[in-house]
Amino acid sequence: MDRAPGLSVRLKLTLSYAGFLMLAGALLLGAVWVFLLRYVPDRAMLKNPDDKPANGVFPVRSVLLDVFAPRAAAVMAFLLVFGLVGGWILAGRMLAPLTRITDATRLATSGSLSHRIQLPGHKDEFRELADAFDAMLARLEAHVAEQRRFAANASHELRTPLAISKALLDVARTDPKHDAGEVIDRLHAVNTRAIDLTEALLLLSRADQRSFTREPIDLSLLAEEATETLLPLAEKRGVTIDTSGDITPTIGSHALLLQLTTNLVHNAIVHNLPEQGAVWVKTSIRPKTVELTVENTGEKLAPQLVSTLTEPFQRGTERMHTSHAGVGLGLAIVKTITQAHDGTLTLTPRPAGGIRITVELPATSPHIDGEKSGS
Ligand SMILES: Nc1ncnc2c1ncn2[C@@H]1O[C@H](COP(=O)(O)OP(=O)(O)OP(=O)(O)O)[C@@H](O)[C@H]1O
Ligand SMILES: [Mg+2]
Numbered sequence: 001m002d003r004a005p006g007l008s009v010r011l012k013l014t015l016s017y018a019g020f021l022m023l024a025g026a027l028l029l030g031a032v033w034v035f036l037l038r039y040v041p042d043r044a045m046l047k048n049p050d051d052k053p054a055n056g057v058f059p060v061r062s063v064l065l066d067v068f069a070p071r072a073a074a075v076m077a078f079l080l081v082f083g084l085v086g087g088w089i090l091a092g093r094m095l096a097p098l099t100r101i102t103d104a105t106r107l108a109t110s111g112s113l114s115h116r117i118q119l120p121g122h123k124d125e126f127r128e129l130a131d132a133f134d135a136m137l138a139r140l141e142a143h144v145a146e147q148r149r150f151a152a153n154a155s156h157e158l159r160t161p162l163a164i165s166k167a168l169l170d171v172a173r174t175d176p177k178h179d180a181g182e183v184i185d186r187l188h189a190v191n192t193r194a195i196d197l198t199e200a201l202l203l204l205s206r207a208d209q210r211s212f213t214r215e216p217i218d219l220s221l222l223a224e225e226a227t228e229t230l231l232p233l234a235e236k237r238g239v240t241i242d243t244s245g246d247i248t249p250t251i252g253s254h255a256l257l258l259q260l261t262t263n264l265v266h267n268a269i270v271h272n273l274p275e276q277g278a279v280w281v282k283t284s285i286r287p288k289t290v291e292l293t294v295e296n297t298g299e300k301l302a303p304q305l306v307s308t309l310t311e312p313f314q315r316g317t318e319r320m321h322t323s324h325a326g327v328g329l330g331l332a333i334v335k336t337i338t339q340a341h342d343g344t345l346t347l348t349p350r351p352a353g354g355i356r357i358t359v360e361l362p363a364t365s366p367h368i369d370g371e372k373s374g375s
Helices: 009-039 058-108 124-173 180-209 218-234 254-270 301-309 317-325 328-339 367-372
Strands: 215-218 239-245 249-252 279-283 291-297 344-349 357-361
Touching: 009 058, 058 124, 124 180, 124 291, 180 254, 180 328, 215 218, 215 254, 218 254, 218 279, 218 291, 239 328, 239 357, 249 254, 249 357, 254 279, 254 291, 254 357, 301 344, 317 357, 328 357
Parallel strands: 239 279
Antiparallel strands: 215 249, 279 291, 291 357, 344 357
């Protein structure tokens, strides 16, 4: 492991442990020395004046210092060694989790996102860091897997119209008697579908980037606009649409939110009962959010199936598939637009059949909007 020149954290910790130990030792020895000085007189008269010094006075303190100093030095030397060795071991133990976290980071950097730190032991700061890191890795791994799936599905979907076009062109080339008008019509249809798919993909990535301008929007107006546009389709399929609701002010991209509403109403019309279907579009306002609910009659749907419908290229049951051959991006676009507007999307199957889809977006009070447009 190459490290930039400089002390390692382990060495720094060791030095500070040893330093503190030395400081404490020095203070203790100092205190002992002061204590000794207080209770030991500077000089003492000897009982027997014939003993050494001529005046009969013995220099107690200087003798004491001679005895004390080497022992104090020995204690300090011991504390130094003890502090360094003990500090090194303690710091190593303290920093061990960090090594595991670093190793996991290196593995993640080299592309292996499946590895987890799974730090054992009590909840402390390191454990929290490791757990947060594991959570991040799990999210990242899921996200990468989703992106890969998406890319694979998108390529597959884009290849289909190209392959069909090629087959049509091959037929036209090898069989000159073939009706050219029919080939052109079918090519046109296949081409339109490819363009629709590409446009849906572009829209998805645009919403995902959140790079749109936000303006005050009334969801109920959008609902009316979308319903009006889709009314001919609904009439053709014998579906009635009922629109109701309050003024629902929010902030967002007009184009994207209109697309969201249109996708929902379009789905409600085409994935409905073969005859006498009904669609209800409602807008309502809550204290902090505004809500758009699109509800429709239709086949009974299992809750497990409903929870997967917002995934890109997910198309529900085969039977529905044949009644309307969509690309399967409508609800994925709705979900991405909702998330880009900090909202939530809820899909609930209706007990009688069909589905109820609710989009909840943050509300803005009409008062604030008024001020904004006034200024
Ligand atoms: N309102 C609804 N009622 C019943 N089923 C629905 C409804 N909306 C969506 N679905 C189911 O969810 C699937 C996915 O819908 P989505 O809008 O993503 O794709 P699509 O409608 O098949 O194609 P397109 O991309 O053209 O919209 C549909 O195929 C359908 O089975
Ligand atoms: Mg759709």
